[in-house]
Amino acid sequence: MAIVKSTIQQQVADAIAAIEPNDRPVATIQTITGPSPWLTNGVLGLIGQLMVKYYFVTLTHRVVVIHRTSRISNRPQEVLYVIPLDQARASISDVRRNTLWSSLRFQLPNEPKPTRMNIHRMWRAEMDTFVGALLGGAPGVPGQYPPAQAPAPGQYQQPQAPVPGQYPAAPPAAPYPPQQPGGQYPPAQAPGQYPAQGGNPYQS
Template identity: 35%
Template sequence: MAIRRAKQKQQVIEKLTSVAPPGETFIACVHCETGPSPWLNGLFDEIPFLGLIVALTRRFYFITLTNTTVVVNSANRFTNRPGDVVCSFPRNAFPVQRVKRGRVWSSMYVQLPTGGKPTRLNVNRYWRDEFDSLMTVVPAAIPAQATPAAAPQTPAV
């Protein structure tokens, strides 16, 4: 079971190298999980049955940014080893709906082909540097927030 981030990234790259075209450069790799906010795990400890249900419904993924694509592959729930490729998107068409960058847990909503509505993916602070690298391809996918127009200033006489 890989615990260190470098070892997990190495395992993902080894897994994807077999299916990636020659010359593909791996830029960033982020581990994430689906489901409600991980902050709610403390509340679920009070109701063990509910906590078990939520834990079993979570899915784990690795999102890898390469020079041409963004690849999403599954991760094993217990060992964190990378699994099969779930989907792949061209780098300029990564379907992110929203991104919320938090201090400990960041989240983004990605439209995966397996679901009807966007899937919430939670990213831990441990993966912050890689998450920031991944987010370099997102601004084109997320409409810029409107900024209020500055009030016209009259010159002082």
């Protein structure tokens, strides 16, 4: 099982490169859905673990990619969602930066309400990078972030210098294909496209 953060980040970067070589991660966070882990891990025990899902959520230079996470190997599995940046900016809300377990809410495609995603302090620096880069600015108040909104033309820019927890800039590439309803790409894949929801990028 991968438990070293740098190893996990590399596995996610490799998984993205395997299905979209022209994109690069900016920040990856590991999340656990559901109520506070204090409740699901402690009070509810095994039953609580059945209520949650594990995801890798990655901001790239072009989209937000959400992988399912293997509970056994802690490796990225299939791509569940590929979300354009503008849609992702409008989908994030209620960011809470805490000592041990931080959280944010993210509106996933086809879900009736935003999903709470809990982030362990091991990933808090990456969460700061993720939220700050996605929303286009650093927190104005400790633990608080500006509300999600579409930036003015030219407002969002790729980082100009390496920052801890970030990856190098992606090479120039053509835009992603048009997004389909539900955050999915067409089932018929062409070179450079992500698989449809539920597809496994590790199968030939």
